[in-house]
Amino acid sequence: YRTTTKEGYRQYISNPTQCKDCPLLSQCTQSQNHQKLIQRHVWEGYLEEIEHLRHIEENKTIYARRKETIERVFADAKDKHGMRWTTLRGLKKLSMQAMLTFVAMNLKKMANWTWLSPKMA
Template identity: 70%
Template sequence: PVMPYTRPRTKDGYLRKYEYVYDEYFDAYLCPEGQILPYRTTTRDGYKQYASDPLECKGCPLLERCTQSKNHTKMIHRHVWQDYIEEVDHLRHTELNKTLYAKRKETIERVFADAKEKHGMR
């Protein structure tokens, strides 16, 4: 797969998702302060939800940088295909993918433009 880079959309001043460590064996996240965010549920959109314990978060020194939640709960969403997304992100740095991505504007994008302009697929 040849995919573009998409930057994290976390608000400035808050902890980014990559600062929380995902434990594949226990299917849980670990916050920078050492609290475990266990799996809670899976949404209809295919995202697993991991939530912290509000009683432990209440006195955390990183609470202001962690969440805006009124009940002091940090929620992290992880797509069910996140392992594949991480593999694509890893492949993005290879020389082969860089070469293929550079050719995208000459091949695929032109086809899309023709389809939109000449064939009414806008």
């Protein structure tokens, strides 16, 4: 380990005394001082873990349902409940509008549940 840059990259550099006599030096680096520099972002480990979890079969099915459930709610809020634009300014006012919108959407959903006829067992 050498340093961490302002951009959040950790720099690792090889020992030139060990690399100087290595038979694989030409495949590893072309530098004149026989050093290899590797940069790795501080969050890269987390990104690798996310990439690994993305390919698990259970997570694939959950993510496939996301467009039918979560994304649909935000699309309805945007199209049917005026969340595309706002005339309000400030975090408190926008939070209030968003909460009232989602309360209204939840009430509509609950009303639809009560109108469904009970299923016979």
